[in-house]
Amino acid sequence: MSFGDQNNPYGAPQQAPGYGYPQQPQGAQPGQPYAAYPQGQGGYAGAPQGPQVMPGVTKAARIMLYAIAAVHVIVAGLCVAAVAAISDAKKTHGGGSVTTAQGDTVDADTVFDAGKGVFAFLAALAVIFAILGIILAVRYAKGGNGVRVGSIVYAAFGIISGLVCIIFYGIGILGLILSILVIVFAAKQASNEWFRRPRF
Incomplete structure (x- = not known):
């Protein structure tokens, strides 16, 4: 009587490979846990990897965003200075009239107010633009x-x-x-x- 005989009803039960307990991979030590999937440096194999440190060109773009924001802060300051200069000019030369290139006569105060409005708008736009640039860079x-x-x-x-x-x-x-x-x-x-x- 041989226990290795698969037709022997009294022999030890034979287990077909691939069924029952999971098979240890080749080279694994018995009794040691093993990962179901091979792991790479950043996680499971096949997972998309990316740079862990910001590339130089990306850092350069970030610095330039800060620089653009600083430029717009300067522009906003210049526009505010222009508004102040127009206000002073209005106090000095206001109350008169201005002749346009088409020969029309326009009240000087209207011209000064229009100039102040344009530069005040540009100043506000420059401030908003500077804030957006800083947010993006951060x-x-x-x-x-x-x-x-x-x-x-x-x-x-x-x-x-x-x-x-x-x-x-x-x-x-x-x-x-x-x-x-x-x-x-x-x-x-x-x-x-x-x-x-x-x-x-």
Whole structure:
């Protein structure tokens, strides 16, 4: 009588491979726990990996966002100074009339008030733009792909703002150049990978 005979009804039960208890992988020590899936450096194998440190081009785009915000703070200050200068001019030369290029006569106070309104609007717009730039730059550390897209859109408006602020000479040109560089750096593949990296 052989216990190894599979047709022997009294022999030890045979267990087909693949059934019953899970099989230990090759090389595993008996009695030691093992992972069901092989693990990589950042988790289970096959999980998408991303950069753990902010790439240089992304850091550069972030710094430039802060610089653009600073430019708009300066522009806001210049606009406020222009409003103050127009107010002083109104006190000195107000009450008269101004002849336009078309030969029409306009009340001087109306012209001064219109000028103050334009520069006050530009000052408020510059402050809002500066705040948005700071918010985007702060969110570079933990923000998702929406921050990258927002930066590109923000910089596109920054180009328009730079062209409008060209009246302030170097300030407008500086804002224009910085905005173009933000678009270039934020559109880089390294920046794309940074904002699309998995967050655990």
